[in-house]
Amino acid sequence: MAIIEAVDLRKVFRSVVRQPGLGGAIKALFSREVEETVAVDAVTFTLEPGELVGYLGPNGAGKSTTIKMLTGILVPTSGTLRVAGLVPAARRQDNAQNIGVVFGQRSQLYWDLPLRESFALLRAIYDIPSERYRTNMKAFAELLDLERFLDTPVRQLSLGERMRGDFAAAMLHDPRIVYLDEPTIGLDVIAKEAIRTFVAEINRERGTTVILTTHDLADVERLARRVILIDKGAVIYDGPLARLREEYGTHRTLVVTLARPYEGIEVSGATVESREGLVVRLRFERRQTSAEALIRRVMNDFEISDLQIIEPDIDSIVRRIYIEGYADGAAGAPS
């Protein structure tokens, strides 16, 4: 039995068209001209219990709107949505009991008091039985190394410590589903690793379903087996991450900082993506050109002061899918 079922999920925002300035604001009071923005358009997917899915897309693609509908914050304009058998917005409180949410940018902990007190309050809010609370606290303290700062006021914690606290807070009541929104943003490498290990652990040991929204491809690679890619409100890919990478993430960019302002730049095996002053971005296909060969060619032909290789990110993969069209009809192809 699927734990999340979304069928033809649609969210349309209407706003009154208004021009800037005072005149525009007054006109807007009387105008009936409404503009519709389709934030989420016919999104359909199913999640089985225990899945760990990366929900990815460029900014403004409709990711957070979808998450808000799943968590019960927003009501869909049309379509069916069932989370653990409930319609989220209709059964808000019951749905809330089943889920945990970590907003990377915003903490749910109480700033002025020790971490421990936030947990105590959450325990009351989620009505967690004492035994369960003790067991979880012990487990998380170990997994996330919380003991050290359990009694420190939250406002004095580093970002990494606070995030770990937020994770424990989200999991305290044994939610069946956890939504992670940019969970590793701003963290150093060690902290990121700790968080990723924790997420992998709870997914494996407790069978918690995890939906991960992130711009950090490394997060996704480390954790998610399945990836749902959304752009302009529609799902453009739903499947294994490996396949996405293989087919659409094969390009790379070589960023070259020239030592002198050369005139025309041409390198065989790569296309010039952009040029700004001394910095040239060269794009090449991994399968056709090896990085090593390209670098050698570049260093032969030009004097270089710096080099950098950039892996494809979500944005460039999405752009590419759009330009080339998603060939495999597994998920709705853009028209």
Place this chain on the structure above:
Amino acid sequence: MTGSLPRRRFRLAPYVALASRAMAREATYRFDVFGSVASVLVRLYLLKMVWSALYAHNVSPAQLPLHAIITYSAVALLMGLVMDIDQTRALHDRLHDGTIATDFLKPISVPLGFFADGTGEVLFHAALIVPALVLSLLFVHIDLPSAATLAVFALSFVLGYLVGFWINFILNCSAFWTLEVSGVQLIVTWLTDLLGGEIIPLVIFPLALQKIVFVLPFAAMFSTPLLIYVGVIPPAGWAAALGVQLVWVLVLGGVATLLWRAGAHRIVVQGG
């Protein structure tokens, strides 16, 4: 310390720039603006009702008939739009979060810089007096005194404003030494309104209390200009009244300067 440096010519431009920026900033707080004006109107209505009720059933003071006390209240509230601004709040805020250090690095006089910044805010609020006045006239009658009286009132208003400016400056300076003064500031504001005669004319106070309040600087802020306006202080008394205000301006200015020097010294020497 500064012996070898040549004395720089005083430039007005940076201060004007600061003031304009402050004005633009204030203009963006649309709702606060609307709130201030609305607040004046609501208070004025209330005072009109209160005084009318009090005058109806009691013996009214000869020197201040009903129309005069209502005029007093209206002008007091309009003055409040400007007087209630803490022009040197920036000083306190920056002392608090440490950014004051960068101010000492700029090639402008620090206290004047704060004054200029606050002036923009003050001028913007002063402009608010016009719509507030127009709207007030819709439901109260404000007496108009002679041109001479108005001129002296204006002068007295400016002096009163300066007294308030120095008082705020002194309070803000205390941030050099203590941590948290915003509560104290609010306390002083409330006391000022009552003891300064903004809410109730000081001549209404019981005689025993009058002896005290007229001696305090707060009276110089509101009461003096207002009593000039409504004629309780006749032309014969103008010079003396303005004189007292001037004395307060000088005395408080002196205290403020001393405090500022001591505090700035502390920052520069100790690093705050």
Place this chain on the structure above:
Amino acid sequence: MGTGRMLRVYREYWRINILTTLEYRANFLVWFAFTFVYHGSALAALWIMLARFPSMNGWDFRQMAFLYALWMVAHALHNTFFSSVSDVPDHVRDGEFDRLLVRPLDTLFQTIATPGQVFPDELILALATFVAACIYSGVRIDLVFVLFVPLIAIGGALIDLAMNLAISTTAIWFVRVDALRWIVAQLEQEFTRYPLGIYSRAVRILLTFVCPFAFINYFPATYFLGKTDGALGLPPVVGLLTPAIGIVFVALAYAFWRFGLDRYQSVGH
């Protein structure tokens, strides 16, 4: 979710409030001084006015002191238990509001039970002032008085809550509600210091039926002090209706709140 859960959460919330307040002890002293000066200067202003003009629509200073003190208790009750409702507009603006929707409890309850720094000083001061005012005004303290005054104080706090909640709810549409809040605050704090009869008919109706602040202290005081003011021609005994008025208005405000939530969930922010 169950009442038991709500009670436990409420208890935890208060524990955290107290801990937080203790954490910021120094702050507390300054704010107490401010509270003292605020109410002190309000009473002082009344005293000065009535010293010069002994009667205001048939009310003397003793009675006005009682009027003020009664308001003070209700107002302090509201500030102690319901003040966090005023923070809703900020939360709507910065996105914190979403957090309330993601937790398994009623949103209004969560708003009220949001930990912060709660100073009980105003309430203690209000109670002390009220006791002093009762003695000073010589109000008749009978069984009705003893039974109803606590209920009226609570009713007054509920009226304040209702208005606070209604204004906060409008933030879902208008985002910035400061101007509205200031004006209503002036009605609640300053207009209630004086007998209702001094205002024009329109304002009397406003303060009785729309923003029923007159029920916080004026009507009850009229009853207890044995006055026959007849403002709006209502018999003094309506002063005992305050608890009911409080409950009715909170119910109305809550309905409006739910309406606002529906809109928030359909339109976002």
